[in-house]
Amino acid sequence: GQQVQQSPSSLVLQEGENAELQCNFSSTATQLQWFYQSPGGSLVSLLSNPSGTKHTGRLTSTTVTKERRSSLHISSSQTTDSGTYLCAIDRNYAQGLTFGLGTRVSVFP
Amino acid sequence: DTTVKQNPRYKLARVGKPVNLICSQTMNHDTMYWYQKKPNQAPKLLLFYYDKILNREADTFEKFQSSRPNNSFCSLYIGSAGLEYSAMYLCASSSGGGANTGQLYFGEGSKLTVL
Numbered sequence: 001g002q003q004v005q006q007s008p009s010s011l012v013l014q015e016g017e018n019a020e021l022q023c024n025f026s027s028t029a030t031q032l033q034w035f036y037q038s039p040g041g042s043l044v045s046l047l048s049n050p051s052g053t054k055h056t057g058r059l060t061s062t063t064v065t066k067e068r069r070s071s072l073h074i075s076s077s078q079t080t081d082s083g084t085y086l087c088a089i090d091r092n093y094a095q096g097l098t099f100g101l102g103t104r105v106s107v108f109p
Numbered sequence: 110d111t112t113v114k115q116n117p118r119y120k121l122a123r124v125g126k127p128v129n130l131i132c133s134q135t136m137n138h139d140t141m142y143w144y145q146k147k148p149n150q151a152p153k154l155l156l157f158y159y160d161k162i163l164n165r166e167a168d169t170f171e172k173f174q175s176s177r178p179n180n181s182f183c184s185l186y187i188g189s190a191g192l193e194y195s196a197m198y199l200c201a202s203s204s205g206g207g208a209n210t211g212q213l214y215f216g217e218g219s220k221l222t223v224l
Binding site for chain 1: 211
């Protein structure tokens with residue numbers, strides 16, 4: 001089945017630093033989404049980016065479909081960015097998403 | 110309103126007892142999903158409803174039941190809870206149904222502890 005691997009597993013930042021999170025997947029994805037989960041909170045969709053580059057606020061996602069990888073760039077990190085970032089790809093024909101383990105980001109002042 | 114609501118938020122159950130978790134959404138989404146999330150593991154899809162059609166994952170087929178009495182509600186039922194069922198159960202909905210799943214909207218989860 002499809003597999004999603006994320007790196008690094010955890011990341012510690014000082015406020016203001018940038019970060020890049022990686023997602024690699026084992027088969028062609030028709031859809032790729034990045035999710036954010038705050039400590040104790042629900043999963044929130046950040047970006048849907050099956051190919052190319054997309055921006056929202058301080059987040060930039062770049063997906064290279066042929067190479068089966070996606071990245072999420074966080075610029076000028078803030079303490080409120082702390083949480084877990086998960087990458088998920090579409091299974092075949094609208095059968096839900098397959099998730100990675102996530103990257104736990106901790107931003108300190 | 111893009112809210113998915115789950116009840117209860119916390120559930121304590123005894124081994125061998127049944128558990129029923131409820132999810133609702135008001136976005137008129139065609140598809141509703143149930144995921145299981147354990148610490149240090151990725152969310153795992155258990156089953157989903159596309160309209161009235163239930164699809165259950167092969168490896169959890171006999172462990173979980175579900176019903177969808179109308180478009181807004183979906184339940185997850187465990188007939189006889191075991192210790193291994195302790196986990197966070199996440200409900201999600203999407204308007205997808207063609208080639209793509211579409212954007213998923215998640216509830217806050219129901220944390221089940223089996224003793």
